Amino acid sequence: MIELDARRLMCPMPVIKTQDAIKTMVSGDNLRVTCTDPGVMQDIPAWCRINGHTVLKIEEIDHEFILTIEVGND
């Protein structure tokens, strides 16, 4: 599991950081992104759907949004 800290970043920066992290990973790897901008709840899943990755879990803990993503094939 790779961890990505995207706290204090405003959308679309967390999406860009997620995209750049996934570029360095391979299919089947998992990425956990922690964010503070609630916009990520919409934007990261949308970005994943478009680019063929799967959001495994979305958690909201203490005003932080944590998304676990499984990297897709492409």
Place this chain on the structure above:
Amino acid sequence: MATQRKAVALISGGLDSLLAAKVMLEQGIHVEGINFYTGFCVEGHTHAIRKKDKAKPKRNNALWSAEQLGIKLHIIDVIEEYKDVLINPKHGYGQNMNPCLDCKVFMVGKAKEWADENGFDFIITGEVIGQRPMSQRKETMPVISRESGADDRLLRPLCAQNLPETLPEKEGWVNRDELYGFSGRTRKPQMALAEKFGFVDYAQPAGGCCFLTDKAYSVKLTDLWASRGKKEYEIDDIMLLKVGRHFRPKPHFKLIVAREEGENNFLQGYRKQFITLRTMSHKGPLTLLDGTIEDDDLELAAKIVARFSQGRDADTVDVEVAELGEVIKNISVKPFAVDEIQEAWRV
């Protein structure tokens, strides 16, 4: 079988770029989208700040467009490189601080670089001749093609029939007869095409794709540069221009007063970078002081802050001043009356 050609489409989130990409998909082209984040884009963060906007989260229209089209979208952070475009625009600014023509040249140029690196054949945009007064005129179209370095690899599917043939047309990768010849400010042809393709609920931004076309925002940016004596900015500066009421009671400092809880929380995140003022005896907004302070400046600032607290009509309001997160002073002031806050201070 002929090779499937690849086009990279500039996706802003608006209807025109959505349609342009769709026209290419209809012709069997492999299309992927690219979207540049300059820091000023309307898409994105502002909805995260104000509390009232939180109830109805705003979608990112570039992502939405890509999803409608069933294409990939690459979002590129160009915050640093964009500074030079905004600070030194060769072709100048539009009605406000929008350097649209230079911005287009820059974005098409970046898309061309991306296309070269990723083995794409050409670039498409949703530009329409005459749609926007500054950047989308018949004379500016060749300027963008030439100065971006894209030359005849830049195709505008929505108005291609009014322009000279481009490489994808000459080579027969796309059929010119199935492109369009839209021109002028009317939106009717685009709306008809959207209907044909079954797109509903698409975004219709009024001014443009970024905050630089906004008058109030541009005034704040100009004030920032004037006060610093030079044109420069960091991402935090441009974010803060979107938040709160701004007052400049003295040339050397500005106050940013939160307007509601969401902004208050947002400004909290800057406590360790700025001088902050907080009313203690009464509920009130968090205020950032950007600049330097001399002699009586803190008292002046505190009187303004107190005006926006629930103690506005009280004889005295206690204000706590902190610098980089550490409390440096507590002052009691009589809040300014409404007419003591000079109109000229408002930015």
